[in-house]
Amino acid sequence: MKNVKLILYFTLFGATIPLLAQDVSLFQQFNGRYDYVAIGNTLNTVENGLGGPCSILTSSSADLSLNAGQNVTAAYLYWAGSGSGDFDIAINGVPISAERTFSDALDATRIFFAAFADVTDIITTQGSGTYTISDFDLTGVISPYCPTGTNFGGWAITIIYEDASLPLNQLNIYDGLQSVPTFLSITLNNLNVLDNEDAKIGFIAWEGDRALAVNEQLTINGNVISNLPLNPANNAFNGTNSFTGATDLYNMDIDVYNIQNNINIGDTSATITLTSGQDYVMINNIITVLNSQLPDATITVDDYIVNCGDNSIELFYTVNNFNSTAVLPANTPIAFYLDGLLIGQSLTVNDIAIGASESNSIMVTIPDDADPNLTIIASVDDNGIMEGTVTESNEDNNINFVDIELLIVPDIVTLPRLIGCNEGFETSTYNLFDVLEGFDYTEEDITFYTTLEDLETESNAILIPTSYNNSSHPETIYVRLESPPCYEIFQFNLTTENCPPYVPDGFSPNDDSRNDWFNIQGLYNIFTEHELQIYNRYGEIIFEGNNDKPWYGVINRGLNNHGETVPVGTYFYILNLNDSNYRPMVGWVYVNY
Template sequence: MNTAENGLTAPCSILTSSTANLNLNSDQNIVAAYLYWAGSGTGDLTISLNDIEVTAERTFSDALDVDRVFFAAFADVTTIINELGNTNYTLSNFDLTDVISTYCPTGTNFAGWAITIIYEDLSLPLNQLNVYDGLQSVPTFLSITLDNLNVLDNENAKIGFIAWEGDSGISVNEQLTINGSVISNFPLNPANNAFNGTNSFTGATDLYNMDIDVYNIQNNINIGDTSATISLTSGQDFVMINNVITVLNSQLPDATITTEDYIVNCGDNTIELFYTVHNTNSTAILTANTPISFYYNNVLIGQSETQNDIAINDHENNSVLLTLPNDATANVSLIASVDDSGNMTGVVTETNENNNITTFEIELLIIPETTLLPTILGCNEGFETSSYNLYEALESIEYDVEDVTFFNSLEDLETNSHAILIPSDYTNTSNPETVFVRLASPPCYEVFQFNLAIENCPPHIPQGFSPNNDTKNDWFNIQGLYDIFTEHELQIYNRYGNLIYKGNNSKPWYGIINRGLNNKGKTVPVGTYYYILNLNDPNYTPFMGWVYVNY
């Protein structure tokens, strides 16, 4: 924006707009475009680019003293440049005319702008490009350390600057060094006058108070370097560095990961995940044992690693078992991160460190809450056991027999193992006993639960028996009594009302007399005998009746 180099005879005026032309090749695709503008004073932070209003996204400041302050501003204009393409770009509404008058007497009045274009050209080797910005000044000494470098190949390495307020007529001890070595580009940028109002790209020498310079630093950095130090000395000229760009030949892998498929089982929080690690858009192999980490709610839940070296533009398939916490919901979002040691940091230097992560959704097969069914009661058949038809518990639900399986434990149900083989004729093993039901309900199943319980049903008392030792009906076989009502007492009386027998759970009646003085041990004669059966069960009163004994 300056019309002449500052000095005592220079006009104290400044432009409010200027134009520059962009002319990229057709195969050079714009990746990013950054607009920088700077000048005397505290700043004009809203300007226009081809009549499109642009407001500073970041600002920087510097000062020579309390009265002479300077500003610089930054805005990402990638969208504008991509839309307009190769054309003339006019920056306007940049008005410092009311500010510079106090700066003119000391020759520090200036304004200017530049757009840094980062483009992709497939015919060029892959480069690592770093952009550093801020606003730092000299005299008399300025040192800037550039971090995050990864010098794998220093061939044709370059460094570029946007600097403000340099004067071609001032070259007092003005020297630019990289890692301690002086750099220059004679005759455009002499070793003793690096910032002299020139443009290395166009060869222009009339930028006036601004420099756009680029240098080859192939001999100033070494393979393996991770940083570089820029130093500037000046005995008189006041120079401000606004932007530094490094371009390094980059032979690196680029690890990315995609998820292909997964397997989940009903009611199980363990997932078998199938994934692919790619080494696309790379210039070197991705070595084996590159770590991979998996996260749920930002918590590490599993790790893996590549098995083999992955060639450029190749890939490797693998799978991993991941276990989610028990409180995970049905739909979960997971993160797969390659080149990740488990703390979101990597061990492999890549061409792109920002594409290692993929997010994917998984639907767990959640089992519905267990439904309780009514208890099945069975008559005690002795020692608190009974036979059951387990299908009777399912009367309240609709089902197909082939979809139903019964189990003795929930663990067996979940693993679908050790099913009850004959559900229609099942004998319990405890009282009460819980039975679990697995009902197929694709893609999963439903779970039901019911109890088997025992009740002492009324005994069946026969009307007679024949104790003749023919092994048929030889005793008073009261069914549903023995080993069920274990505390019962049986009394037998003859027709005269005399007690002739008393028995219990261990003494059934075979027609033998065990009471009285004269007939103990004798078999009763044919006839009708009166019985009293006291079950000693609070649910039943004594049973009384007649039984006929015949031989």
């Protein structure tokens, strides 16, 4: 049969005092092989009413009988009465304090209360047996209520159990405190009934009187329902317990109705209406049990990875099928949104069993103009246009929010250039750390790169930054300074300049491979346009050279001795660097063999 979606939302309308009453709303949902039973008892000794005794008990008991295979999942205690409230009571001698409270009023002086406590641990531990509520004392409260027959007190425990023999059901518990007279309508929306067999609805109600049966009806989808002989169609709230058959729960009701003939397969909504022409009844708890076989997809973003200066985020997520009664199929779509913009899509990979999960990850890219402080929405069962493709038991729990801060790299800071002496062809040797003079850093936090891309990917770092030779002129160097959780970027240029050459005092052209030529340091391949002239002691030019023609002590000018080596002696040189920053250099050089 077709998978279906059951109770999710409902609206309520009633004639109550709005400042006090709390609308009945969905409190808890159970999906699986679940059903429930309820026990409870009144503190009234007789039904209240005009002329009745103005007395009330401070304790009462009820018996719980669970069958083999019925394993308690949850147990919720409700208690109520006249007045502003007694919120500290005991169950089988164990002190209980109210975890939630409710209130309602008939008029300005007749106010009523109800309270709630989770007693799952107590019921699970003690199991079947007698349960006694004590220390529930309204004896000093009820006197003003007795003349109008509105004095009451009572308690009830709703026990949800799991049983492997049951069909797959969805059990919904709604609670609050709303009163009837004269009219209360509850609309259950988003139904998609799979099977109406054994469908039922139950109530915990307070202050109903058996003796009052004026226009008192309970209808579902316009059909009057009853539960004979306990709950006739004209007196729904008459002090009975449908589970035990008790008829002496004065001024309270624990009722359950079979509604399989009043709700149809394929129904998408149901309306419950309660009317009472005279009897003042307060609804505290409503439970529905309908057959259901549906998955329930939820998603959590478990973690994420954000890299410095990168708009790509890796999201790690888990899709769950916890509160479900059917497998969540593979290829269930997942969408990721930022400010309503779809930024990523994925699919579940495998069928996800009841109560199971599947984890995965996805890379999403954030728009460049997005605020760095952002909230990503992960949405399961979402085809990318905010539409689901799988019918679920709960369509309102498909999203998860995660707040993320992008790691923004500060703007690049330009540092002063490093200048090196030209060692030839506009190259030089640099200690790159010199550019960071005045910075507070450790060398382990600094890395140098020749491209910004390499810096961002931490690739091809300069291996020996203390002795680096530039490869172009000028050359831009990028500096990465680790500054957790991110880093800073600096850049600077390497430039060269022609430094003054050093002229030696002499040389010995004797072919011993040591000092065989007039080696002027910092000249060749640096001052590439230079001119060198050598004169003998008589003032005669004997050699002219340039960047391609150094002097090895051989004569190449004059009338005689071309190609011969000069004799030992002192010679005069004129070095014209042909550089506007320098004047010609002159001096003496000694040649020896």
